[in-house]
Amino acid sequence: MNHLLRNALLMNTTTPVDISIVDGVLTAIDPAGKGTAPADATITDLEGRLVTPPLVEPHIHLDAVLTVGQPRANESGSLFEGIAVWGERVKSLTVDDVIERSREVMMWQIACGVQHVRSHADVCDPELRALNGLIAVREELKGIIDLQIVAFPQQGIYGFENGTGLMRQAMVEGADVVGGIPHFELTREDGVNSVQFVFDLAQEFDSMIDIHCDETDDDHARFVEVMAAETIKRGMTGKVTASHTTAMGSYNAAYAGRLITNIKRAGLNMITNPLDNSVLQGRFDIGPIRRGHTRVKELLKAGVNVAIGHDSVMDPWYPLGYGDPLQAAFMLAHYGHMSGATELPYLLEMISTNPAKALGVDSAGVRVGGPASLVVFDAPSAEDALRRISPRYLVMRDGEVLSRTAPAQTTLTINGTSRDVNFLRP
Numbered sequence: 001m002n003h004l005l006r007n008a009l010l011m012n013t014t015t016p017v018d019i020s021i022v023d024g025v026l027t028a029i030d031p032a033g034k035g036t037a038p039a040d041a042t043i044t045d046l047e048g049r050l051v052t053p054p055l056v057e058p059h060i061h062l063d064a065v066l067t068v069g070q071p072r073a074n075e076s077g078s079l080f081e082g083i084a085v086w087g088e089r090v091k092s093l094t095v096d097d098v099i100e101r102s103r104e105v106m107m108w109q110i111a112c113g114v115q116h117v118r119s120h121a122d123v124c125d126p127e128l129r130a131l132n133g134l135i136a137v138r139e140e141l142k143g144i145i146d147l148q149i150v151a152f153p154q155q156g157i158y159g160f161e162n163g164t165g166l167m168r169q170a171m172v173e174g175a176d177v178v179g180g181i182p183h184f185e186l187t188r189e190d191g192v193n194s195v196q197f198v199f200d201l202a203q204e205f206d207s208m209i210d211i212h213c214d215e216t217d218d219d220h221a222r223f224v225e226v227m228a229a230e231t232i233k234r235g236m237t238g239k240v241t242a243s244h245t246t247a248m249g250s251y252n253a254a255y256a257g258r259l260i261t262n263i264k265r266a267g268l269n270m271i272t273n274p275l276d277n278s279v280l281q282g283r284f285d286i287g288p289i290r291r292g293h294t295r296v297k298e299l300l301k302a303g304v305n306v307a308i309g310h311d312s313v314m315d316p317w318y319p320l321g322y323g324d325p326l327q328a329a330f331m332l333a334h335y336g337h338m339s340g341a342t343e344l345p346y347l348l349e350m351i352s353t354n355p356a357k358a359l360g361v362d363s364a365g366v367r368v369g370g371p372a373s374l375v376v377f378d379a380p381s382a383e384d385a386l387r388r389i390s391p392r393y394l395v396m397r398d399g400e401v402l403s404r405t406a407p408a409q410t411t412l413t414i415n416g417t418s419r420d421v422n423f424l425r426p
């Protein structure tokens, strides 16, 4: 199918353009009104709507989605009660159960404009049911929404029976990325050893690394420094990601400064998960309650690649969400003090181009000669997309329309007079 998209507003520009698409490839970008329709093209007037590259979800737990309340509610809402509830829910897990829930949320992600996903799969299970369910969905949806699966030891590598064997088995059976959880291991030494085990396994399978690292308010959790050191010593720059790293928010400034220097030197990718961590951290504080998130602004200032993850969708840790990265970006605008004039549009980079870099997926952007994979927001600017968490008007991959959302219409009637309201500044 060929297309002409008229009056599209590209990121970081102010003048609309026309986009031509032939056989799945973006063939021309012309000033608005100057684009010529390719043969048999469908012509769509975007009326100045924002067009971005596909969104990329770098951190989600698809094996746990849609399990909130099962088999019991997380009454306190805390991380540790969440892990306990999940430990009970896991007993009734089946491969089909994982397939059905993860497939449903991936449909929601497609409608939100997401085309690449990295999901953790809990491998603390002798039968590896979560992994096998996600592998089935990965194969089913390949080319529509691409999935990377992380072998994730939710209960620890050394604190769980046959933890190292299950990690290796997960890689043999088809996990793409090696995960870890050093701050949850039984001792600090086990934590350090677990990071080294993860790096060894990744080198053995020539895979990338994505570790849940220092997801605690304990300022003595210091495993990111071990990750940076191993990355530097083994020459694995670009292949390693540290997720959560919330303890960084509690480190003293001298230590944090030295650490950020080494993170930059190692070329670590950093993923912050503002939705989950805004509700899970600070639970042991009485007041003032710490925000409990990583040092996003300092990392960005140092030139580190930082991306935003959604983390959970309706599971024992986070009962809300529908898989939209824009909700997580909206949260970070507040929780990370990223409301500055240039910071607001940059939040969209943190859910598209930055996570693409972390995952090692092609991020061609919206450019001539690239694939016609793009997202149209029902908004006239990045700021308005964030402000109203705008629906995705149109989602396209390789020239095929995957999703359309009709804009909501609100009509106000006051004293018998009606008018439409769209919450946009006139």
Ligand SMILES: [Zn+2]
Pocket (backbone or CB within 6 Å): 059, 061, 120, 212, 243, 311
């Ligand atoms: Zn996580």
